[in-house]
Amino acid sequence: MAVLRGARTGIVSSDLIYDIGLHQGEDSEFYLAKGFRVVGVDANPDTCRAAEVRLRDFIEAGRLKIVNVAVSDSAGSLQFFRSQKTEWGTAVEEWRDQNRAQGCWSDEISVRAVTLPDLLREHGAAHYIKIDIEGMDVIALRSLEGVDFRASYISIESAFPRNASFANIRSEFAALSGLGYRWFKIVPQHEVINQAPPEPALEGGYAPFRFSGGSSGLFGEEAPGVWLSHDEALTAFRNIIRQNSPQAQLYRHYRLFVRYAALMRRLGKNVDLGWYDIHARHADAGN
Numbered sequence: 001m002a003v004l005r006g007a008r009t010g011i012v013s014s015d016l017i018y019d020i021g022l023h024q025g026e027d028s029e030f031y032l033a034k035g036f037r038v039v040g041v042d043a044n045p046d047t048c049r050a051a052e053v054r055l056r057d058f059i060e061a062g063r064l065k066i067v068n069v070a071v072s073d074s075a076g077s078l079q080f081f082r083s084q085k086t087e088w089g090t091a092v093e094e095w096r097d098q099n100r101a102q103g104c105w106s107d108e109i110s111v112r113a114v115t116l117p118d119l120l121r122e123h124g125a126a127h128y129i130k131i132d133i134e135g136m137d138v139i140a141l142r143s144l145e146g147v148d149f150r151a152s153y154i155s156i157e158s159a160f161p162r163n164a165s166f167a168n169i170r171s172e173f174a175a176l177s178g179l180g181y182r183w184f185k186i187v188p189q190h191e192v193i194n195q196a197p198p199e200p201a202l203e204g205g206y207a208p209f210r211f212s213g214g215s216s217g218l219f220g221e222e223a224p225g226v227w228l229s230h231d232e233a234l235t236a237f238r239n240i241i242r243q244n245s246p247q248a249q250l251y252r253h254y255r256l257f258v259r260y261a262a263l264m265r266r267l268g269k270n271v272d273l274g275w276y277d278i279h280a281r282h283a284d285a286g287n
Contacts, residue, residue, distance in 0.1 A: 011284045012125035021132035025051035026215040034204030043070035072113040081106040092135035132157040141175040152285040153220040161273035164248035181280035184233035185225040189275040192217040223279045
């Protein structure tokens with residue numbers, strides 16, 4: 001594999017994608033259809049089993065590995081809150097409590113935890129890393145500081161609106177910038193069902209695909225929008241927060257927000273703040 005060296009780290013040419021937050025394999029199915037190899041990682045044993053059934057042919061062909069672990073800042077074990085709404089499973093108590101406020105309950109299970117660097121050292125360098133692990137995304141990101149190679153592209157699910165402060169947004173971009181990522185796209189995940197893969201493809205091969213709600217959708221050069229600098233991206237996200245005020249302020253007092261949202265729905269108004277993924281391209285990526 002060719003290695004492009006940066007000041008501290010290298011970009012490794014690879015056909016591997018890490019799907020951190022596999023769920024039932026919705027995103028992995030797309031990556032596999034485009035010709036990539038995939039390592040899918042999820043803390044929930046139930047969704048891992050569902051993905052194994054769904055994508056059995058790719059597993060048997062050696063193109064997909066499913067790893068039933070949680071990603072954390074240290075190896076060992078952690079408590080995972082397995083949610084009734086499976087995509088809301090989390091290791092973060094505050095997020096569990098917010099889920100409960102919406103009437104979505106969970107049970108607590110102990111799961112094996114590994115670090116993201118350990119996964120990369122075991123399975124190899126990646127072209128793209130998708131991280132969507134319900135409140136643990138930045139923890140996983142920061143753990144990559146000790147790894148001497150980078151994926152060309154990486155994405156995280158922003159904690160907005162769970163944490164609607166601009167300080168939190170700055171910390172997410174700071175974690176990405178600290179790893180050498182210089183260009184960013186802010187992708188509204190509540191609009192992912194409207195995405196369509198471009199033809200010809202800009203990542204892997206062309207695969208006609210319909211994205212389900214909650215999936216991460218297009219990535220890398222195919223992710224919608226234009227690449228923004230760090231400062232431009234922060235300004236764009238600040239505007240998102242401003243456009244959703246005062247709901248964003250009320251979201252910090254979550255039980256009050258739930259009551260407010262229920263009242264607005266009865267009046268025929270939608271106060272959903274939406275969900276956003278932050279996609280990043282490394283300074284040494286070849287595009």
